Amino acid sequence: MFFFFTCGTHTFTSRLKGYEHVTTQCQNCGNFTANCYKRWEWFTFCFIPIIPFSLKPYHEVGCHVCNFFQDMKYRPDVQAQGGGGQQIPMQGYGGQQGSQPQYK
Numbered sequence: 528m529f530f531f532f533t534c535g536t537h538t539f540t541s542r543l544k545g546y547e548h549v550t551t552q553c554q555n556c557g558n559f560t561a562n563c564y565k566r567w568e569w570f571t572f573c574f575i576p577i578i579p580f581s582l583k584p585y586h587e588v589g590c591h592v593c594n595f596f597q598d599m600k601y602r603p604d605v606q607a608q609g610g611g612g613q614q615i616p617m618q619g620y621g622g623q624q625g626s627q628p629q630y631k
């Protein structure tokens with residue numbers, strides 16, 4: 528018998544509940560093509576998800592044009608559009624204090 532032990536990662540991606548209808552502007556390319564996604568990365572062993580990389584799924588705003596993903600906590604404007612009932616105060620938005628990590 529010969530076994531292959533394959534380790535890897537698997538990312539579960541789905542549309543974020545309550546935000547299915549939300550299409551917003553991508554802060555990277557400027558197109559109104561960004562949608563809200565729930566992403567959850569898991570460590571897999573033999574293609575079976577074993578350990579999640581984080582305790583909770585990431586809530587992200589993703590753009591399919593430039594493939595840019597941004598954590599939703601940086602997009603209070605998007606959160607305000609969702610049906611989650613979470614009202615985040617627009618603190619500091621529009622000020623662009625330059626402290627947002629922009630990964631490309």
Ligand SMILES: [Zn+2]
Nearest residue numbers: 553556590593
């Ligand atoms: Zn984009």
